Amino acid sequence: MNSVIRNNIIRILVLFFLQVLVLKGIDLSIGTFQYFHLLVYPMIIMLLPFSMPKTYILLLAFVLGICVDVFYDSLGIHASSCLILAYVRPLILGLIEPRGGYTYDVPGLGNTEITWIATYVALMLFVFLISYFSIEAFSYVYFVRIILSTICSFIISFLFILVYQIIFRTTE
Amino acid sequence: MIQNILAIFLKFGNTFLFVFLQLICLYCIVNHNETQSAIWFNSSSLFVGKLYEKYDNFIGFVDLRKENERLANENAELRESLLKRNYSVLGIDSLLAYEYEFIPAIIVNNSINKINNRLTLNRGSSSGIIKGMGVLSNDGVVGVVSSVGKHYCTVNSILSISTNVSAVEKRTNSLGVVNWDGSSPNKIQMNSVPQYIPINIGDTIITSGFSTVFPRGHIIGMIEEMEKNVRTGYYDIELKLNNNLSQLQYVNIVRNKVFKEIQELQKKAESE
Numbered sequence: 001m002n003s004v005i006r007n008n009i010i011r012i013l014v015l016f017f018l019q020v021l022v023l024k025g026i027d028l029s030i031g032t033f034q035y036f037h038l039l040v041y042p043m044i045i046m047l048l049p050f051s052m053p054k055t056y057i058l059l060l061a062f063v064l065g066i067c068v069d070v071f072y073d074s075l076g077i078h079a080s081s082c083l084i085l086a087y088v089r090p091l092i093l094g095l096i097e098p099r100g101g102y103t104y105d106v107p108g109l110g111n112t113e114i115t116w117i118a119t120y121v122a123l124m125l126f127v128f129l130i131s132y133f134s135i136e137a138f139s140y141v142y143f144v145r146i147i148l149s150t151i152c153s154f155i156i157s158f159l160f161i162l163v164y165q166i167i168f169r170t171t172e
Numbered sequence: 173m174i175q176n177i178l179a180i181f182l183k184f185g186n187t188f189l190f191v192f193l194q195l196i197c198l199y200c201i202v203n204h205n206e207t208q209s210a211i212w213f214n215s216s217s218l219f220v221g222k223l224y225e226k227y228d229n230f231i232g233f234v235d236l237r238k239e240n241e242r243l244a245n246e247n248a249e250l251r252e253s254l255l256k257r258n259y260s261v262l263g264i265d266s267l268l269a270y271e272y273e274f275i276p277a278i279i280v281n282n283s284i285n286k287i288n289n290r291l292t293l294n295r296g297s298s299s300g301i302i303k304g305m306g307v308l309s310n311d312g313v314v315g316v317v318s319s320v321g322k323h324y325c326t327v328n329s330i331l332s333i334s335t336n337v338s339a340v341e342k343r344t345n346s347l348g349v350v351n352w353d354g355s356s357p358n359k360i361q362m363n364s365v366p367q368y369i370p371i372n373i374g375d376t377i378i379t380s381g382f383s384t385v386f387p388r389g390h391i392i393g394m395i396e397e398m399e400k401n402v403r404t405g406y407y408d409i410e411l412k413l414n415n416n417l418s419q420l421q422y423v424n425i426v427r428n429k430v431f432k433e434i435q436e437l438q439k440k441a442e443s444e
Contacts, residue, residue, distance in 0.1 A: 058189050058193065065197075077208075087187075135201065
């Protein structure tokens with residue numbers, strides 16, 4: 001149990017600083033086409049253990065979002081979308097629950113198949129990105145921009161997270 | 173009872189927490205991000221505007237009693253002036269007066285906060301309304317009928333950048349055009365008055381009667397500010413609108429009985 005907590009704390013710190021120090025600085029705009037954003041820190045919320053109470057997940061998501069916001073200079077936007085992600089996490093987990101339920105505590109490639117992980121990450125990432133870009137635009141007038149940003153950012157962030165999963169297998 | 177509330181809170185505690193934290197986020201977003209706060213305050217003022225319009229409609233209904241009293245007074249005044257008129261010698265003026273007919277109407281929808289403001293009146297083609305008729309209130313010009321349904325018509329308000337009204341200054345009889353610039357709902361602009369004409373602040377501007385839309389002599393407003401424009405050679409005049417368009421409920425639609433005749437004549441003159 002202790003190792004789960006320790007692993008999670010390490011993962012949170014590593015992903016958080018990777019996001020706000022390294023990935024934030026990478027400019028992915030191609031000319032005027034500025035729809036690519038590499039957002040991988042939602043993985044922190046995705047990979048929390050199943051046994052963690054929902055209340056703690058919500059609070060953690062809020063604090064994490066505020067911390068990211070401080071670096072991104074957009075107070076409230078990341079926090080809000082992180083909260084949405086934390087709130088829908090149990091719903092998505094229920095939706096794609098394998099037959100026989102979850103026999104392990106930590107979602108990770110070592111414990112389950114790649115198809116399940118891919119579905120899970122795709123659903124969660126999509127929810128996060130669409131809420132993030134909607135809140136960022138703050139008006140349905142920018143519908144096209146929201147959709148384009150979501151799709152472009154989804155592709156690269158999804159690939160990044162999958163590669164991360166393959167490299168750092170969690171086996172608990 | 174308390175147990176029930178506790179049970180509900182335990183069951184939906186996470187949802188409450190989620191909503192509570194989201195509200196904190198919303199507060200942060202609106203107060204610390206420029207674009208988002210601009211959008212937020214713009215749309216909330218839009219919402220408040222809608223609410224205000226609804227409230228105004230309601231107050232209009234409640235105000236009926238007062239409005240009726242005012243109308244009765246006005247009726248009395250009109251009767252008096254009619255009486256005086258009967259005693260006066262019939263001259264060329266009265267002939268002109270019979271050229272126009274007034275159809276009373278009620279405003280069912282009104283706006284003053286847009287660039288092109290419109291009113292809706294409860295008269296339509298069944299009452300003989302056609303496009304292009306003028307609309308007057310007791311205090312002056314309201315607008316021009318823009319489209320006509322069977323029982324209703326819409327009016328391009330004088331507070332509309334697309335409405336032009338031919339006007340003259342009462343004392344000097346100098347012709348100009350009144351057109352709104354879209355800024356303030358109680359100020360209206362007049363142009364095409366040449367600079368050699370001696371007009372002063374406080375002079376009254378009335379309808380010219382040169383078009384078939386309005387009869388002559390209905391007040392539009394008083395000159396509040398004027399300035400000589402060096403480039404155009406005309407005055408830049410700002411009028412204080414005599415009519416308070418935001419408080420109107422009853423108006424008269426002007427029917428020109430010889431409208432067709434004049435129009436045909438003008439068409440004929442143009443084609444020749």
